[in-house]
Amino acid sequence: MSVQTFDPRTILRDELSELTAYAPSAGHFEVRLDANEAPPLLSATARRQLSEISAKALFERYPDAGQKELRKAIARSLGVEPTEVLAGVGSDEIITLLLTVATRTKKQARVPTILTTTPTFVMYRLSARVRGQRVVEVPLDSDWDLAVDSMLTAIEMSEPNVVFIASPNNPTGTMMSRDRLEAVIRAARNSLVVVDEAYVDYADRTQLDLLQSYENVAILRTLSKVGFAALRVGWLVAKSSLIAELDKARLPYNLPSVSQALASFVLTDLRAELDSTIDAVQRERARVEAALLKLPGTLVAPSQANFLWLSLAGSAEETYEALKKHSVLVRSFHGRGGRLERCLRVTIGTPEQNDRFLDALAASV
Numbered sequence: 001m002s003v004q005t006f007d008p009r010t011i012l013r014d015e016l017s018e019l020t021a022y023a024p025s026a027g028h029f030e031v032r033l034d035a036n037e038a039p040p041l042l043s044a045t046a047r048r049q050l051s052e053i054s055a056k057a058l059f060e061r062y063p064d065a066g067q068k069e070l071r072k073a074i075a076r077s078l079g080v081e082p083t084e085v086l087a088g089v090g091s092d093e094i095i096t097l098l099l100t101v102a103t104r105t106k107k108q109a110r111v112p113t114i115l116t117t118t119p120t121f122v123m124y125r126l127s128a129r130v131r132g133q134r135v136v137e138v139p140l141d142s143d144w145d146l147a148v149d150s151m152l153t154a155i156e157m158s159e160p161n162v163v164f165i166a167s168p169n170n171p172t173g174t175m176m177s178r179d180r181l182e183a184v185i186r187a188a189r190n191s192l193v194v195v196d197e198a199y200v201d202y203a204d205r206t207q208l209d210l211l212q213s214y215e216n217v218a219i220l221r222t223l224s225k226v227g228f229a230a231l232r233v234g235w236l237v238a239k240s241s242l243i244a245e246l247d248k249a250r251l252p253y254n255l256p257s258v259s260q261a262l263a264s265f266v267l268t269d270l271r272a273e274l275d276s277t278i279d280a281v282q283r284e285r286a287r288v289e290a291a292l293l294k295l296p297g298t299l300v301a302p303s304q305a306n307f308l309w310l311s312l313a314g315s316a317e318e319t320y321e322a323l324k325k326h327s328v329l330v331r332s333f334h335g336r337g338g339r340l341e342r343c344l345r346v347t348i349g350t351p352e353q354n355d356r357f358l359d360a361l362a363a364s365v
Ligand SMILES: *Cc1c(COP(=O)(O)O)cnc(C)c1O
Pocket: 036, 089, 090, 091, 092, 093, 121, 166, 169, 170, 196, 198, 221, 222, 223, 224, 225, 229, 232, 233, 234
């Protein structure tokens, strides 16, 4: 008997052939500073409280489709209304949700288009390409800030449905200047401007107040970078009429009960724990930055995030490989070429991890 053959590519969209699956670096490393996770600083008391909440979950029931408690907890923590909040399986899910529904073609733009910066978080591009959308990327300027004239031109030419701006930005750690950000938001009055604040807890200001002046702004946040990546909880804050539309496309049971309950508890009762993690990371960030600046030829961008963005005197590839030999994993951008050739991104870890990184680096450059 012969097998009936089938080539899945005959039914799949062409864009998939240009993409590769997102794969964090495999392998065992004693010091992993490659994924911008927070160091493990949670107290024993908090861990016990979290496990007690998990144990009370109604495992046989579907989660709350309306995310009621979680939305209330998020709204309370930000001083907004629950109807202005939507939670997702990480902010990643919210990015995909936005791109699933924001698919208008415009006068000149015959393909639904998004606009973002480069370098920036890769999920904007990936999620858009998976949906067959066009991605316009405007390079950041030499200080890794918005190149505002190029952004304004790109907005006019490409008519994006959504503009994604990470601020603080990943991988550069820089926050976009307020006046430039507002200039972009004003110019993009026919687009939704998503200000991705994944790292804002480590910054010296937030951009949440933009919501009061601009109805075309949405703010994206997550628990992932402040110690709770395992929960996969992120949220969007926006005009309630937009949230109501997004809710139609959201899978009703997107967030597991345990994640909803734990995230609500974190936001309501663990604020002091979060703050002490944030303090510890900020202090270490200053210490690591000062040590790095002593290395000849090394530039460090001013970071408002839980990682540092370095430009080395020589190739990032050699240093990256040398660090791996010391069992220290960071993220290298040498493969991207151009001005990223010499760039490394290193997450701030515990003091011991940071020392391991600094020692290995001193031995490598
Ligand atoms: C890590 C990161 C996210 C992803 O967050 P999740 O909530 O874990 O999906 C979003 N935006 C930026 C800029 C990030 O670096």
